Amino acid sequence: MNRKIAILGSTGSIGVNTLRVIEGLGDGFEVFAITAHNNAELLAEQAKQFKPAYVGITNPEKEGELGEALGDFAGKILIGPEALVEIAEIAEVDTVVTAVVGAAGLAAVLGAAEKGKTLAIANKEPLVIAGELLTKIAKENNATILPIDSEHSAIFQSLQSGNIDEVSRIILTASGGPFRMAKPEDLENVTLEEALAHPTWDMGPKITVDSATMMNKALEVIEAVWLFGVSVEKIEILIHPESVIHSMVEFVDGSIVAQLGTPDMCVPIQYALTYPRRKAGISSPLKLDEIGKLTFEKPNYELFRAIGLGFEVAGKGGSAPVVFNAANEAAVEKFLAGEIKFAMIVEIIEHCVNEHRHLANVSLEELLKADTWARKEVESYVVQRAAGSGQQNT
Ligand code: MG
Numbered sequence: 001m002n003r004k005i006a007i008l009g010s011t012g013s014i015g016v017n018t019l020r021v022i023e024g025l026g027d028g029f030e031v032f033a034i035t036a037h038n039n040a041e042l043l044a045e046q047a048k049q050f051k052p053a054y055v056g057i058t059n060p061e062k063e064g065e066l067g068e069a070l071g072d073f074a075g076k077i078l079i080g081p082e083a084l085v086e087i088a089e090i091a092e093v094d095t096v097v098t099a100v101v102g103a104a105g106l107a108a109v110l111g112a113a114e115k116g117k118t119l120a121i122a123n124k125e126p127l128v129i130a131g132e133l134l135t136k137i138a139k140e141n142n143a144t145i146l147p148i149d150s151e152h153s154a155i156f157q158s159l160q161s162g163n164i165d166e167v168s169r170i171i172l173t174a175s176g177g178p179f180r181m182a183k184p185e186d187l188e189n190v191t192l193e194e195a196l197a198h199p200t201w202d203m204g205p206k207i208t209v210d211s212a213t214m215m216n217k218a219l220e221v222i223e224a225v226w227l228f229g230v231s232v233e234k235i236e237i238l239i240h241p242e243s244v245i246h247s248m249v250e251f252v253d254g255s256i257v258a259q260l261g262t263p264d265m266c267v268p269i270q271y272a273l274t275y276p277r278r279k280a281g282i283s284s285p286l287k288l289d290e291i292g293k294l295t296f297e298k299p300n301y302e303l304f305r306a307i308g309l310g311f312e313v314a315g316k317g318g319s320a321p322v323v324f325n326a327a328n329e330a331a332v333e334k335f336l337a338g339e340i341k342f343a344m345i346v347e348i349i350e351h352c353v354n355e356h357r358h359l360a361n362v363s364l365e366e367l368l369k370a371d372t373w374a375r376k377e378v379e380s381y382v383v384q385r386a387a388g389s390g391q392q393n394t
Contacts, residue, residue, distance in 0.1 A: 001029040006054075006087050006307060007097045008108055010034035011042045012121040013204070014099035014148065014265060019046060021270045022076055024282035027274060029205045035078075037100075046161025051075070051096065054090065056083030084108035095273065097148070099123055101206070106130060110364065113143040120272035124219045128366055129322045131226025145227065147273040151220055152227055154246030154259035155270030159228065162251045165271035170230060170249040173240040174299065177211045180241065184303060190342035192335070209332045213345050214299070219328075222321045225314045232314045237307060239297045244286065262286050281387030306346050310352060318360040319370040320353065326374035327352035340382060352377050372381050 005022065009015045014032070022029045033054035036043040040062045047055045047070060056078035057066050063079045070077065078086055088096050088108040096112040098105050099122040101274060109126040112119050121127060126134055127145075139143050151172055157166070158268050178197055179187060195212040197204060210216035221235050238248075246268075247329055248258035261267045270281045301308050313320040331348040334340045340348070353376050359366055 003094050003273070004030050005031035005095045005097060006033035006035075006090070007031065007099065007343075008035050008084050008088065008105055008148065009037075009099035009101070009122075009185045010046055011036040012099055012101070013037040014269065015163055016386075017048065017265050018097050018099070018269050018273075020282060021221070021266050021273060021356070022050075024266075025059065025270070025273065025279055030158065032093055035083055035087060035100075040066040040069055044071075044073075047073055047075070052096075053092075054056065054078060054087055056087050058083055061231060078269050085111045085166060085211070086302070088112035088117070091115075095120055096128065097122065097151055097269075097272070099148075101125075101204075106364070110134060113138040113145075114141055116141040118144045118146060119143070120146045120148050120269070122269075123235065124149065127223040127226050128219050128325050129371070130364065131222065131321065131361070133318060133364060133367070135226050143367060146275055147223075147227055148268045148270060148272050150263075150268050151221065151247040152223060152260055153227065153271055155224065157259045157271060158247070158249035158257040161257045164228065166251050166253075167228075167230065167234065167249055168252045170224055170228065170235045170236060171248040171250060171256070172217065172237050173243070173245050174217045174237055175243045176239040176297075176299070177216075178242055179212055179298075179303075180239065182303065187303065188341065188343045192338065195335070195342055200218045205336055206329070206332055208326070209345070211326060212342070213306050214304040215306045215310075215328050215346070215349070218306045218313075221307075221310045222314040222324075225317075232311055235311075237299050239299050240294065242291060242294050244288075244291055244294055260286055260288075296334065304346075305350065309350060313353060319356065319358055319362050321364065322362075322367045322370045323347060323352050323374040326371040327378055330345045330349060330375045330378035334378070334382060336392070344382075344385070348378055348381055351381055375386050 007015050007018050031050035031052045033052050034046055035056035037058045053075045058081045060080045085108045088111045095118040098109050128183045147156055173385045196208050224235055225232055243263050245260050248256050250256045265281050266283045313324045327349045331345040335345055
């Protein structure tokens with residue numbers, strides 16, 4: 001029987017690669033539903049090629065454009081933000097690939113978990129913001145959560161060689177980003193161009209800035225805590241500039257199991273789709289003799305304060321991760337708009353984490369409230385700081 005796959009966010013880079021992977025896998029995998037937010041043109045093109053039963057666009061203003069581009073499309077068309085939840089909960093869907101940026105896809109992810117589906121999660125938010133809630137709902141309803149984030153896929157693959165209670169350490173590898181060798185004073189004056197030049201992975205601007213501040217890794221620590229149900233003390237970050245080892249697991253007998261591969265998102269995407277099996281696919285194999293050597297070093301916690309904050313927030317749980325994530329999203333937006341300096345991103349996040357009133361065991365409603373609070377707090381903090389430094393200058 002075909003595995004019926006719904007892709008939430010099919011026109012972004014994860015979505016496009018998921019379709020490439022499915023095409024490469026051939027028989028046994030069916031694109032059942034696809035959604036996009038704005039890109040009606042590409043969505044219609046994908047619909048013509050893969051002939052899904054459902055197509056959804058979340059921006060209602062794009063309804064006309066999509067209808068026109070789809071022509072005589074035979075499937076169902078869903079319009080508006082509710083399309084995500086509707087598609088995630090369709091009975092026939094086996095696997096929901098979620099690649100919707102930001103908090104937008106959260107309700108759909110929770111809905112799919114309630115229906116006991118297999119969730120292949122590409123974006124960090126569901127696990128960072130609502131990891132506690134999501135893993136609880138998934139457990140109650142026998143839903144399977146599979147990571148598409150390359151590090152977490154590597155950890156998940158490494159975990160297949162032992163039991164979770166035999167794990168002594170999860171070693172989360174990090175490229176170190178473009179400022180690995182920088183001095184604190186260099187980071188003060190980082191420009192937008194410098195922050196957007198990532199050495200190994202080609203990603204969108206938000207994620208590239210997250211990699212430069214190492215917030216990316218901090219969010220991944222939180223993600224790992226929920227995904228694998230391990231305590232934060234067992235997680236360690238290791239800088240590995242070549243990005244060949246995507247992460248490792250150390251077991252109690254001292255054995256370290258790692259997953260290696262080319263920096264290609266199609267590998268984790270495909271494993272999430274074929275799990276627990278493996279199949280030949282479109283990714284090219286790694287040529288270790290050409291790479292020559294792999295190097296490792298400890299992260300610089302003083303230079304990248306985001307990492308230490310990430311561990312702190314992961315340990316606190318409750319409403320702390322949502323504040324951490326929202327403050328980062330709002331601060332990065334301001335940096336990308338040229339409103340704040342690079343070094344202020346982490347300063348802002350630190351401020352929000354310290355100022356917020358922590359809640360344990362949060363509901364989705366409370367999570368969304370904490371998210372709104374953090375975004376407002378970023379606004380007022382930036383205004384305050386600008387006024388403060390203005391006074392100092394005169
Ligand atoms: Mg990652």
